[in-house]
Amino acid sequence: MDITASEYxxxxxxxxxxxxxxxxxxxxxxxxxxxxxxxxxGVLFTLFRLGAAINGIxxxxxxxxxxxxxxxxxxWTFLTEEPTDSMxxxxxxxxxxxxxxxxxxxxxxxxxxxxxxxxxxNEYARPGCMLRIIxxxxxxxxxxxxxxxxxxxxxFFCVMLKMGVSILAGALTLAVLTLPVIIGSTEExxxxxxxxxxxASLALGATKWQTxxxxxxxxxxxxILTGAIxxxxxxxxxxxxxxxxxxxxxxxxxxxxxxSDSVMALPYHIYVLxxxxxxxxxxxxxxxxxxxxxxxxxxxMNLGAIIWRSRLRRRLK
Amino acid sequence: xxxxRQITEKMMQIFFFCIASxxxxxxxxxxxxxxxxxxxxxxxxxxxxxxxxxxxxxxxEPADFGIFSxxxxxxxxxxLSALISVPLGVMTAIYLAEIASHKVGEIVKxxxxxxxxxxxxxxxxxGMVLVAPFLQEVFDVPTGLNLFNAALMLAFMAVPxxxxxxEDAIHSxxxxxxxASLALGATHLETxxKVIxxxxxxxxxxxxxxxxxxxxxETMVVLMIAGGAAMVPESVFDPVRPxxxxxxxxxGEAPIGSDHYYALFATGIVLFIxxxxxxxxADYITNxxxxxxxxxx
Numbered sequence: 180m181d182i183t184a185s186e187y188x189x190x191x192x193x194x195x196x197x198x199x200x201x202x203x204x205x206x207x208x209x210x211x212x213x214x215x216x217x218x219x220x221g222v223l224f225t226l227f228r229l230g231a232a233i234n235g236i237x238x239x240x241x242x243x244x245x246x247x248x249x250x251x252x253x254x255w256t257f258l259t260e261e262p263t264d265s266m267x268x269x270x271x272x273x274x275x276x277x278x279x280x281x282x283x284x285x286x287x288x289x290x291x292x293x294x295x296x297x298x299x300x301n302e303y304a305r306p307g308c309m310l311r312i313i314x315x316x317x318x319x320x321x322x323x324x325x326x327x328x329x330x331x332x333x334x335f336f337c338v339m340l341k342m343g344v345s346i347l348a349g350a351l352t353l354a355v356l357t358l359p360v361i362i363g364s365t366e367e368x369x370x371x372x373x374x375x376x377x378x379a380s381l382a383l384g385a386t387k388w389q390t391x392x393x394x395x396x397x398x399x400x401x402x403i404l405t406g407a408i409x410x411x412x413x414x415x416x417x418x419x420x421x422x423x424x425x426x427x428x429x430x431x432x433x434x435x436x437x438x439s440d441s442v443m444a445l446p447y448h449i450y451v452l453x454x455x456x457x458x459x460x461x462x463x464x465x466x467x468x469x470x471x472x473x474x475x476x477x478x479x480m481n482l483g484a485i486i487w488r489s490r491l492r493r494r495l496k
Numbered sequence: 497x498x499x500x501r502q503i504t505e506k507m508m509q510i511f512f513f514c515i516a517s518x519x520x521x522x523x524x525x526x527x528x529x530x531x532x533x534x535x536x537x538x539x540x541x542x543x544x545x546x547x548x549x550x551x552x553x554x555x556x557e558p559a560d561f562g563i564f565s566x567x568x569x570x571x572x573x574x575x576l577s578a579l580i581s582v583p584l585g586v587m588t589a590i591y592l593a594e595i596a597s598h599k600v601g602e603i604v605k606x607x608x609x610x611x612x613x614x615x616x617x618x619x620x621x622x623g624m625v626l627v628a629p630f631l632q633e634v635f636d637v638p639t640g641l642n643l644f645n646a647a648l649m650l651a652f653m654a655v656p657x658x659x660x661x662x663e664d665a666i667h668s669x670x671x672x673x674x675x676a677s678l679a680l681g682a683t684h685l686e687t688x689x690k691v692i693x694x695x696x697x698x699x700x701x702x703x704x705x706x707x708x709x710x711x712x713x714e715t716m717v718v719l720m721i722a723g724g725a726a727m728v729p730e731s732v733f734d735p736v737r738p739x740x741x742x743x744x745x746x747x748g749e750a751p752i753g754s755d756h757y758y759a760l761f762a763t764g765i766v767l768f769i770x771x772x773x774x775x776x777x778a779d780y781i782t783n784x785x786x787x788x789x790x791x792x793x
Contacts, residue, residue, distance in 0.1 A: 187686050190750070200599050209770045214688070216685075217683065218700070219685065220683050220684060220685035220686075224595055224685065225593055226587065227587045227588075227590050227591040228589060228591055228595065229587075230583070230584050230587030230588050231587065231591040231596070231604055232586055232724070233584060234606065234608050234611055234652070234655055234656075234659075235607045235608075237611065237652050238607055238610060238611045238614070241618070241619065241622050241657040242616065244626055245618065245621075246624065247651035250512040260625075269580070290516050292515055295511075295512055295515040295516070296512075296515055296516040296518065296519060298512055299513055299515065299516035300516060301587050302512075303512055303513070304513075304516070305507050310528065312520065312556055313516055313517065313519065313520055314506055315779055316519045316520030316523050316778075317519045317520075318775060318778075318779055319523055319772060319775045319776070319779075320519050320522060322706065322710075322713070322771050322772070322773060322774065323523075323526065323713070323771065324712070324713025324714070324715065324740055324766065324768070324771055325616075325713065325714070325715050325769050326713070326715040326740040326743050326744050326767070327526065327530070327713070327764050327767060327771075328526075328763070329743075329744070329747070330529075330530065330747070330760075330761060331525070331526045331529055331530070332742065333747070334529040334530075334532070334533045334761070335525060337528050338752060354615075355522055357586075359519070359520070360516075381698060386501050386505050387505055387508070387509075388504065388505055388508040388523075398510065412613060414612075415615075416613070416614075416615030416616070416617070416618075417615070417616075418615070418616065418617045418715070418716050419715035419716060419719075419740070419744055421746060421749065422747070424746050446615055446716075447618040448616075448723075449617050449618070449621055449720075450617050450621075450716065450720065452618070453621055453624060453625070453720065454624075454719075454720060454724055463625070464620070466621065466625075470618050473615055473617070473618060474615070474618055475615070477613060477615055478610055478613060478614070481609065481613040482606070482610065482612055484611060485606045485610075489602070
């Protein structure tokens with residue numbers, strides 16, 4: 180079979196064209212695929228955004244409804260008076276005082292221990308079995324259910340150490356619960372101190388303890404205090420640990436007279452009024468009002484700590 | 497002089513070590529006291545009767561101490577809430593770590609932290625007075641205080657835990673892996689699904705387990721909105737009585753040293769062991785599958 184030159188060219192031409200068409204097809208299907216991949220990405224990314232948005236929306240809905248329904252209950256008397264008419268009227272001043280007592284007590288007990296633990300973990304400890312065990316202990320302590328802390332506080336502080344239901348027992352129970360929070364944030368603060376600071380101090384002949392107490396701790400102090408605020412807000416918002424150890428439905432007087440007194444506390448007050456009181460519907464405004472005070476107290480402290488922390492981070496960068 | 501300084505140094509180190517052991521000591525104390533106050537119940541009922549007994553009538557005569565329905569309720573609430581919190585938490589984490597611009601991230605992240613900071617009693621109160629009537633009307637069920645409501649509220653308490661731990665894990669994936677995938681022509685989404693998530697899966701699992709552990713142990717929410725009926729649930733709209741709720745609501749009435757008191761501590765032991773298992777698994781995963789550089793992929 181002889182093929183003339185022109186025929187050959189024709190054939191070549193045809194195959195060229197075919198190739199071109201094929202290329203075009205590939206190009207088109209590739210473009211289509213590309214578009215599809217982009218669309219899938221767009222859809223899923225929107226889904227992720229939605230997921231993230233739901234959290235924010237949930238937070239806003241909770242805060243919005245509580246404030247909307249409770250704002251009318253908030254007044255000067257509500258904030259500064261004692262409850263009257265067998266808890267159906269009056270204020271929640273003793274609850275605010277009680278919550279502050281319990282929270283501050285917890286921080287006073289937990290802060291020194293927490294900071295010292297973090298110093299050991301970050302400055303002294305060498306990697307090894309002992310460090311693993313201590314870390315496991317801390318992470319497990321952080322995971323203990325709050326009601327179990329309550330049981331522990333009841334059995335150990337109230338019964339065994341004979342503290343009874345008191346500020347002391349409640350605050351110590353809360354201290355145990357906030358310990359992991361404080362250790363965690365103090366460690367973060369210590370890690371943020373640049374190693375060059377330590378090295379400079381050691382090079383000048385300071386001992387390790389001198390370095391820690393005069394260089395590392397002062398630099399890390401703001402971060403540690405942020406952690407203390409976070410711990411305080413955590414302690415102030417907890418209910419289950421103080422139910423059997425420190426908080427009671429009613430305590431007479433505006434201020435507790437000693438640390439062995441039991442107190443009223445905001446979270447416990449909400450719980451009792453909303454579930455166990457005799458006039459659940461009648462006291463609803465009081466419940467909302469107490470919830471507002473608690474939310475403001477806890478979220479206010481948290482927000483402050485978050486803002487302060489982000490400023491610190493920027494400065495250390 | 498030098499010697500004295502060295503002695504002080506050594507003393508300081510020992511001192512800090514002792515304090516750092518406080519956490520582990522406290523953990524042991526918690527265990528000892530739970531067992532001390534909980535084990536006497538075994539004089540009244542056997543372990544099998546206690547764990548698998550269907551009836552929880554601690555105050556009737558003769559009393560029944562079977563916490564099977566409480567355990568089932570706790571697990572049901574936890575798994576149902578995980579169905580909501582796991583997708584939500586992981587999606588939020590991916591969004592924060594990969595998709596969100598720095599500015600948006602700076603706003604969304606604190607919001608998630610604030611969600612975590614909301615006192616549980618407030619979430620319980622919200623679920624009780626606002627979500628419960630809503631559910632009752634929408635789903636036409638006898639009570640809005642039920643398994644579903646509790647799981648829904650718990651989910652929002654678990655999301656921040658899942659989200660923050662997963663986000664850290666995603667952040668710690670080496671940039672080189674991501675860049676390699678993008679250079680091969682994968683889209684951002686394909687990179688996330690086929691490279692970044694597999695590389696950070698251990699951290700994500702840790703987050704999920706710790707989130708579930710938080711849901712198991714959460715007290716106020718289930719106390720206020722789970723309904724409180726000690727029975728094995730048949731549908732998601734049945735009222736239930738998870739273990740923490742039972743302990744919290746009955747401890748006030750149980751006289752110290754009574755069988756009821758011991759039974760509640762024993763329930764505490766079960767709860768404690770359950771969360772301990774969750775935490776140890778999480779710790780094991782973190783340490784075993786820790787991503788070290790790019791080597792382990």
